[in-house]
Amino acid sequence: MSFVFRSITADELPAFANASSTGFGESNAWFERERPWAASSIERTIGGFEGNSVVSTSRNFPFDMTVPGGASLHTAGVSAVTVLPTHRRRGLFREMMTRLLADAVEHEEPVSILTASEASIYGRFGYGPSALAGSVRIAKHELEFSQPRPAGRLRLIDVDEARKVEPDVFERLRLVSPGAVSRPDLWWYHHYEPSFGTRFDVIYESPSGSIDGYVTYSVRDKWGPAGAAHVLAIRELIGCTPDAEHALWRYLAEVDLVQTITSHSVPLDTPLTWLLTSLRAAGIGTIHDNLWTRLLDVPAALGARTYAVPGRLVLAINDPVRPGEAADGTFALDGGPDGATVSRADTEPDLVCDVAVASTAWLGGVRWSQLAAAGLVEERSSGALATAEAMFASTPLPYGYTWF
Numbered sequence: 001m002s003f004v005f006r007s008i009t010a011d012e013l014p015a016f017a018n019a020s021s022t023g024f025g026e027s028n029a030w031f032e033r034e035r036p037w038a039a040s041s042i043e044r045t046i047g048g049f050e051g052n053s054v055v056s057t058s059r060n061f062p063f064d065m066t067v068p069g070g071a072s073l074h075t076a077g078v079s080a081v082t083v084l085p086t087h088r089r090r091g092l093f094r095e096m097m098t099r100l101l102a103d104a105v106e107h108e109e110p111v112s113i114l115t116a117s118e119a120s121i122y123g124r125f126g127y128g129p130s131a132l133a134g135s136v137r138i139a140k141h142e143l144e145f146s147q148p149r150p151a152g153r154l155r156l157i158d159v160d161e162a163r164k165v166e167p168d169v170f171e172r173l174r175l176v177s178p179g180a181v182s183r184p185d186l187w188w189y190h191h192y193e194p195s196f197g198t199r200f201d202v203i204y205e206s207p208s209g210s211i212d213g214y215v216t217y218s219v220r221d222k223w224g225p226a227g228a229a230h231v232l233a234i235r236e237l238i239g240c241t242p243d244a245e246h247a248l249w250r251y252l253a254e255v256d257l258v259q260t261i262t263s264h265s266v267p268l269d270t271p272l273t274w275l276l277t278s279l280r281a282a283g284i285g286t287i288h289d290n291l292w293t294r295l296l297d298v299p300a301a302l303g304a305r306t307y308a309v310p311g312r313l314v315l316a317i318n319d320p321v322r323p324g325e326a327a328d329g330t331f332a333l334d335g336g337p338d339g340a341t342v343s344r345a346d347t348e349p350d351l352v353c354d355v356a357v358a359s360t361a362w363l364g365g366v367r368w369s370q371l372a373a374a375g376l377v378e379e380r381s382s383g384a385l386a387t388a389e390a391m392f393a394s395t396p397l398p399y400g401y402t403w404f
């Protein structure tokens, strides 16, 4: 039987959610909680149908993503990509990805972004892991801070207050954090539902009374022969100032009965390591891909960001997935701290690479020289790698704060 691919109707949303849950091998208990978010941008869903049955799911959410220099770029956030286990490896995913990329271009989104379940899936479609993260597992008794405790106040707040204050604090950080995406109200709506278990929110107020950060966490109680050995799992720690971040880590380090503190993901330039007397105590473990990006329009994407130092480069980018389109060809970049211009060029390139590699390097989270050392970038003119590396460097490192 052949398959039909189309956006779903509101009536089909529960079946779409069921198919997606089955594809991820999980219960669909999330659906009622997240229904308003799931129903948003429904016209940008792409379901694969066999007769009336949904056998594959995918969608684009519109997000604004911050790029180095602070501009916000319209991006397409790929989500809910699944194929039923009975229908795998028959090309349904490939068909949906082809359509999702075309949908992003149609909506004038020069970059497609995603968070991936497996690192092996998306490179073939031109995506690169442009933001990396580390997991954290801290033995609380090892934490000793080297810096004096920040002035300012910590306050436990309830969910209603969290709902009011946290979005503004997050948005403040989002606007200066490359790789961070906007969170629509509906996203926050499901973020706040209590079915995640015990949830605590703490905010940090500066001495002048500005709310500069918050942490959301849960505690799983664990009693052993020697007493309490609770695990504190950080859901999100957002600090808009160094003092806020320091104060919140210190707060977590002092919660009684807790033995272990975990976080699935922290930025690789987290100050935590250097706030401690022993960098090993920070417990940074596996480094993993955090945000994947896929350039669709090179002039728009490279022209939206600023560059750490002034420079000129000609990049030849090969896009085998979308040949002849706006991420395929030779482009001249003339950029610096004030902005950039990017145009098609017919001169000899300085650097040559595939679109997945250019997408990886775009936000400055992965160094061009590291990619070249792996044979992924060809340097045609001497010094071009060093120029690219200096230009593309980003402070802070890119980091996608939102799982979608």
Ligand SMILES: CC(C)(COP(=O)(O)OP(=O)(O)OC[C@H]1O[C@@H](n2cnc3c(N)ncnc32)[C@H](O)[C@@H]1OP(=O)(O)O)[C@@H](O)C(=O)NCCC(=O)NCCS
Residues within 6 Å of the ligand: 023, 024, 080, 081, 082, 083, 084, 087, 088, 089, 090, 091, 092, 093, 094, 095, 115, 116, 117, 118, 120, 121, 124
């Ligand atoms: C990942 C998934 C969507 C792939 O669906 P599919 O219909 O089997 O994929 P296709 O048949 O279209 O395969 C397209 C290509 O991707 C490759 N591929 C598919 N799944 C892959 C995986 N998990 N790892 C590595 N390669 C994979 C195929 O081998 C094929 O490669 P080729 O064209 O170069 O030969 C499906 O396995 C799935 O639902 N997985 C569980 C949910 C999930 O992890 N989704 C991703 C969320 S980020």
